[in-house]
Structure formats: structure tokens, C-alpha cells
Amino acid sequence: MIIVTGATGHLGTQIVESVLERVPAASVGVSVRDPAKARGLSDRGVRVRAGDFTDPGSLAHAFEDADQVLVISAAIRGGGAFDANRVAIDAAKAAGAGRVLYTSHQAASPDSLFPPQLVHAATEAHLAGQSVPFTALRNGFYANALGIHLDSALSTGRIVVPEDGPVSWTAHEDLAEVAAIALTDDGTLDGISAPLTASVALDLGQVAGILSTLTGQTITRVTVSDDEWRASAIERGLPPMVADFSLGMFQAARRGEFAVTDSTLETLIGHATTPVEHTLRQLLADR
Secondary structure, three states: OEEEEOOOOHHHHHHHHHHHOOOOHHHEEEEEOOHHHHHHHHHOOOEEEEOEOOEHHHHHHHOOOOOEEEEOOOOOOOOHHHHHHHHHHHHHHHOOOOEEEEEEEOOOOOOOOOHHHHHHHHHHHHHHOOOOOEEEEEEOOEHHHHHHHHHHHHHHOEEEEEOOOOEOOEOHHHHHHHHHHHHHOOOOOOEEOOOEOOOOOEOHHHHHHHHHHHHOOOOEEEEEOHHHHHHHHHHOOOOHHHHHHHHHHHHHHHOOOOOOOOOHHHHHHOOOOOOHHHHHHHHHHOO
16 A cells, blocks of 8 residues: 555645556555545545654554555654654554655755755655665755745835745646656655756746746845845744744755756656746736
């Protein structure tokens, strides 16, 4: 049985749908914190069980009879994220899974300037040390993260942020498809994958240009210092810890951590990666 965690989240939902295009529903299970939110999957024959990375006991039941477990990285800030990922990986091994997969990031590194990459690097190292076949899917930076800039861009005509750098903004639908391929096509991706990224990398100045074209509104990218941006973010109500977390993303981007592009994703899914314009149109339509 293929088990997918976080199956009611944005990425998990799309992964399960892509898996169900390839294998019967009876061979798929999901581990979710709130089974009621996955009732639609249960109605289609998918096994739905409650599982929470912060409750190891719940995972033994959620992962029962697993042949493979896909651990979608915990959406937790701080050190708790690694602990949660580790618990899920250990539970998958204990359940007898013959393979464990993990949604990592193309910039995973123990010396990254963006804290989540430290978590991904530590999780990859833990996964590799479990003596179980594994796959770390080194996903490109999720393109829908650009949504955090839309309110300011549309209301003021400006994206005011620190100096950044190119980012390989990658669509969830492409990453969901490659995860499903990895789960259903033995040997397609083993160990730590190549970067699974869009074919181009864009900085926020280029994103502002695309938004201008899509909206018909002139949107300008304005660069401010790190200190000025942090102070302004805190003044707007962002907790200092969250401001520092976000600042790390800009610092990592300008160091080039997210500028990598690779053809592996396009090769595996068999078509061109989704352009950032498509994701931005979706984000604008959802407002």
C-alpha cells in the first residue's frame, strides 16, 4: 500500500489525485490530522486514517501495511519541524515500509541562510541513515509562495522587499506529478534526487513585470535594506521571529541558493514545466 501524509494539504491533495490516476484506490492510504477533511477520498475507496507527526502513536495505525510512505515535510517553523519529520520517518520504518520518500527542497543544505533548508538537510541525513531504500524529492521553491506579495503589489503598485536573487519558482501540479511517478514507477528516483525545478529562475523584479502584464497595472519592484524591511515588517505586526525567518529567504536568494534550474522534472513528467505566469493567474483568480 502507498501511504501519503498531509493528503489534505495543497501539495498532498494534488499528489494523491495524481497517484489515483496511476493505481487503484484500494492500494492507496492517506495519513491526515483530520479524517473528516478527507471524506471525499474515503468515498472513492482510499484508506483514510488519522495520523499526526507530533503524536507518534497515531502513526503506527496510519502507516499499517505500508509498502511505501511519502512523508510530506512538516509545516512547522523552528526545530520542531525536524523532530516531526524524524518521527514520521521512524514510524514508516517501524511499520515495515520498504521505501520512504520525503519532500525536500533543491536548496537543502546545512549552511543555508533560509532556516527550512537546514531542516531539509537534517531530515535527508536522518533518512539516509535508516537502512531503508529512500527518495528525497528535492523540490523547487513553490511558486504559490509569491502570493504573499500580491496584496501590497495590487494595492500600492509596489513590491517593497530587500535585495533578492533568481528563484526557480516551481508549480505544485508539476511536483505532485513527479511525486506520483516516484511512488508508482519503481526505480525512477532513488536516493537524493536532482533538483526538481522549473526551467527558468526569476527574481522579484521580473515577477513584478509579469504581474504588470497580467493585471494591466504598473507594478514596480522597490529594493530596501534588510534592516529597513525588518523594521517595517515588525511595525506592520509581523512577530520579530517571523520577520527574521522571512528575511532569511531574501538573503538566501541573493546568495544564489534558489537560482538552480534542472531539466530532470521536465524529463520525468514528459512535458514543459508550468510557467510562473500560470500560477500567478491562479493566485489572482483566487483573491
